[in-house]
Amino acid sequence: MHDNIGQFLSKRAAITPQREAFVEWERGRRFTFAQLNERSNRIANTLLAKGIAPGDRVATLLKNGIEFVESYFAIAKIGAVMVPVNWRLVATEIHFILEDSGAAALIFDADFDDSIATLQTVQPSLPCLHWIRCGSELADLPCDDYDTLLAAANPAEPHIGAGDDDNLFIMYTSGTTGHPKGAVHSHTGMIWSQFTSMSTSDMRGDDRFLLPLPMFHVGCLNPVSLLVHRGGTGVIMRDLDMGQMFRCIDAQKVSIFMAVPALLQFMLNAPERAECDISSVRWIATGAAPVPTSLLDAWAALGISIHQAYGLTESCGPGTLLLPDDAAEHVGSCGRAQMHTEIKIVDAHGNTVAMGSGEAGELVLSGRHMMKGYWNRPEATAEALRDGWLYTGDIATWDAEGFVTICDRKKDMIISGGENIYPAELENVLAACPDVQEAAVIGVASEKWGETPLALVVPAPGTSPDSDSLRAWCREHLAGYKVPQLYECVDALPRNPSGKLLKPQLRKEYPGPAPF
Template sequence: MLALFAQRGDQYMLTNVGHLLTKRAAITPHREAFVEWERNRRFTFSELNTRSNQIASVLLTQGIKPGDRVATLLKNGIEFVESYFAIAKIGAVMVPVNWRLVSVEISYILKDSAASTLLFDAEFDNTVDELQSGKRGELPCQHWLRCSRGEAETPDWAQDYDELTAKGDISEPTTGASGDDNLFIMYTSGTTGHPKGAVHSHDGMLWSQLTSMSTSDMRGDDRFLLALPMFHVGCLNPTSLLVHRGATGVIMRDLDMPGMFNCIDAEKISIFMAVPALLQFMLHAPEREQCDISSVRWIATGAAPVPVSLLDAWAKLGVSIHQAYGLTESCGPGTLLLPEDAASKVGSCGRPQMHTELKIIDARGKTIPMGSDEPGELLLAGRHMMKEYWNNPKATAEALIDGWLHTGDICTWDVEGFITICDRKKDMVISGGENIYPAELENVLAACPDVQEAAVIGIPSVKWGETPLALVVAATGASPTNETLQQWCKDHLAGYKVPQLYKIVDHLPRNPSGKLLKPKLREQYPGPAPF
């Protein structure tokens, strides 16, 4: 049998995330591992492990070696799960791509990561066609694997994922990686307009899972709804955790309110993740009265504090809310506000999770003591922090200093150790749980012929928590409208990044050195948005 454990002194430790599935399949082979809700496809841990080995065999046959990057442009589905574990088993590095991005953004990620293979869903044929159009020689991808899912015939330049997988070797691959070797590179939007690839190791993900298991009540008989996009660390982490714990994941390919309620009812979901905006929508959805959601024990949420009224409303339904703070660079975990503390610590994101250390520093780098009202930058440390930003030593040096991850978030720390985020140093807007960086939007708007300059700020939104407001100075002789500006942004940005609100202004406030005064803009345009 394949040796799953690496010897470290007198101890033996499982060090490859892919081998979590191997081990789980040996322990509970016939337990239901994952369910595809829309297609009612069900897989035991044994079946999932076999499929994972088959795709691993396919990748090895195509010449993928340990350390090679394999990109995925996949919506939620069993293909994402099995390819994740397959890539890990052979020591390659997964690059999960946000399928909401436009082709130029995806092209940048493929080039920057030097991905040699792209696994993509058939519904993204048009996007991949754009990537291929006149640029095939410019992209690093040598293999294009298409998950047809019953769609039209696979084009000549691609290979059919399902056909190849069915022919793959079911035995465990003998090549692999462990410990500090890279597991995945997850790209986050960059404050300078270019995304940065946060690199995480096998050890990092294992410690992330240990951290989550130490502070959350997940049981082997739980059924976890995976409705958030799997390319997010907020969904990739639980996907791994479910296998580690031996619980069942129920996958929703597309998030819609009726489908979500029906899924919770039919599959007896006990845990799921949702941003506060979604929790609010769910309370007022007509399906809530039509479906039985009594199986739900608790919900994990993040991105923004949950109002007491929302906590109380879910508590009346017998559901507790776990409020977490984390980021891609921390592989998920950071702080956690438990239900028993939520009422007395409104607005807080909790205390540091197990295996996670934190401190707060002032502008001079001096540590601010717990119990001080002075705000400072939040720093995190732990075995689950990222290793680096891929191909970006400058950004790495700025983010990782003496073992501490500088989050860029400004917070306070009360006498009991509870953290409250009060500002974002990086100027980020969080809209519906998605991170939107104004600099990227400003760069796109500045490239519009009708625009002289632009600034983007976040304003409060009842529906989304925050939404971007674009303040635009028109170019001489131009008369841009909301419609023309929005269409320009739609042509150059992923849909969720496109501002819905625009305001034409005479000028933007700047200091004597020419620096844009964002605080002044926030004072002038406090919101809220009309939605």
């Protein structure tokens, strides 16, 4: 028997057919595992009838919803390869992914009719032969209607077309510089990603997991798979809305949810927090940035702990995890290696940095959940995957107990007066300032120093920090050469859908040079 992610849904439907699998909050639709499996079988047989074969790529341009979930498992069952597309991209960016992946079909939401119309004008240059649209209203587009196909299709289990190390999905990185790269993951990789998450975090079969972040991101696709594997219930939010999040948590008795640190901060200030009962929540999964002590304390006062994770698209999610019991003593750390994951930190010559030495190096990961490589990018694959290790491009240190602290991305490091300065360290210090909601630090050209740090600060509500007060705060917590001399207060920081700061965009907006 080959391990196939789609077959996991078939097994789950056989074991607990009437258990609630997914709830759509906005639409009010509910699906048992038996219902979800039947719908997934119908989509799988539809794709087979259209000639989709094992190894063919099927792209999806879908908001969070049951159509995304059932398409994922359907594509997996028949051995095709899902290409989940970031729906925030414009038509030209979507075009690149469809062309680069060689997608034979696209399943899309009616929300994106305009982008699809644009794409279909250049269809001869695309490999996409089948366009399947999800939406209640008819569209003036050459495409098939998803619900019509679903209703007419065979509900029987399709032939399982792949498994183990065969390709399961290709997920394109955010592409903050140049074209994005497609990280290729296998059925085995996703299974071990699930094993890793289940065995490191407090996951239970009766959990109700809120899914407010986009499913096209690995941080949400992993829980979608995990919930079916474990038999929990996923509560889907089509769009991220803080007020609706609180109402949803209250009404659906959510026990776990996901949120980036910036969202956690915003939620504390939302008026709906006082109006809704969120006592059902045991813990929150977060990543993309360290969580300051003040934020940990604020959520702890509500009886909710924070699990701080570090991972990548290329690692199928897991990497390290900082559990609540360790958070107070290791603020700023992203924790230790998760179960089924090995880590080390290496210097420029590839030598392992000793734990507790304080020396910074590149964080590298190993485990069966790492990507197979980048789609059609042999050189990039060879650079990222070496001797069984994934080179993350993140600079980090680790203490004597193995707790990892990310210093910064290699490419984000600032060299000022010959000294290496890691913006993440400065951002952590600024985030701990009572007058700062969040901060980003970039390097700008300096005639005197080569580069100098510029701190872009979002003030905390009700505060008005200035350069002098921020500089004074930094001097208390940083060596003199690290203290930014330039500060700019802004209303918000640009982020991609996974919550990561868009440093290239900031560099474009603030090119410098520094006045000194």
